Amino acid sequence: MALTAYAVARLHNLYAVVMLAGIYSLLAAVMFVVLDAVDVAFTEAAVGAGISTVLALGTLALTKSREKTPRHTRILPLAVCGITGAALVYGTLDLEHYGDPSAAPHHHVGPEYLARSIPDTGVPNVVTSVLASYRGYDTLGETTVIFTAGVGVVLLLGSWRRKEDDDA
Amino acid sequence: MSDLINTVLGLYNYWIVIFLMMCGFYIVVAHDNLIKKLVGLNIFQASVFVLYITFGKVSGGTAPILGEAFHVYSNPLPHVLILTAIVVGVATTALGLALVVRINEAYGTIEDDEIHSQDDEP
Incomplete structure (x- = not known):
């Protein structure tokens, strides 16, 4: 995913950029499956990789498919991104580690939904019951x-x- | 030392997300082409999705579909929020692309700086 994102930043051919964005979405979907979010992966593959790519290609057909080489310098945006990224990395140091069952998000309404989904709605897929009911x-x-x-x-x-x- | 390795492994996902986020941010800020800006916006968006889903993951858990055989599930709430966000994201992308088409019709270009220079001309 990181590689595709980098390639998108470098390429000037917009067709390639749009196709890479589709691949990026597909990789994101794979990542969602790995992270147990099958419903999200489904939606991302259909909507992110499918519809978005079609829409973008349609736009390209109606406009131009090459990007001009920009004239101004890129040092300032790079610096801004670097500083923001560093600040964010510093912020992650306090976060709970990946997959930690004692992390804060797992002690709020999440377990409640899991426990009450069947008695309340009778739907075994909790994502569906939360989305459509709660x-x-x-x-x-x-x-x-x-x-x-x-x-x-x-x-x-x-x-x-x-x-x-x-x-x- | 093992503490350090634990920290790096535990936060690795977040760092990937941050890298992707900054890639998207950079594309939005540094490129003049409007379509490329929108693609950058999408990349940024997807990185936020991955961040949320990472929050929802519980080690050893399965997808939150209840069954007799499983007892540990990942948190369903982030999944629901991101489902909504993905669809809204596509809606904004569609609107943005439609605007790009109109801008191209009106100005004959989709480069930000050329549009500005056309606007500056009397």
């Missing part, structure tokens, strides 16, 4: 976001605007 409003809001984004895309690219342009 946090149903969240999912409803998410649907609204997608709807808004869809409306936005249609308004931006819709054919009615082209007709107006033709008339003018």
Whole structure:
């Protein structure tokens, strides 16, 4: 994953960049399987690697597929990234280690969901029961976001605007 | 010494995440091409997803699908949050790409600095 991300930063051919981004998403999905998040891996593979790549390729078809070599220096962004990264690494020193069962996130509502999923909802897949039942409003809001984004895309690219342009 | 190795192994995942995050950040900040900026944004986003899922992992646990044979599960809450985030992320990407298409129609370019120089011309 790190290698793909680095390659994306270096390449100037946008087709290659978009395909690499797809590979990156797929690798992320593999990582989610390793980390026990099968539902997330499923979504990432379908949505991240699939739909995003198709959308980006469609955009490339409508625009240009080569990036121009930038004129200004890259030292400042590199320095900013380096400093931010170093600060973040310093921050991780206090975090619980990977897979530690006594870590703080595992002592809040997580175990509660695991214990009550079957009696409350009868769904063995806890991710599903939390998504659709305990946090149903969240999912409803998410649907609204997608709807808004869809409306936005249609308004931006819709054919009615082209007709107006033709008339003018 | 074994303490040090333990620390490095325990935090290794976070460091990978931070590297990816900074890659994405760098692409967004340093590149002028709008499509590349969006790809960078996606990389940043995916790194945050990996970070959350890492928080949810419990060693020796399985995926949070209840069954007779298992007793230790990974934390389902981060999974749910990230499921929502992935879908919202695609929605924003789609909107961003649509904007790029419109910008290309209006300016004939998708390079940030060229758009600015066109705007500066009277």
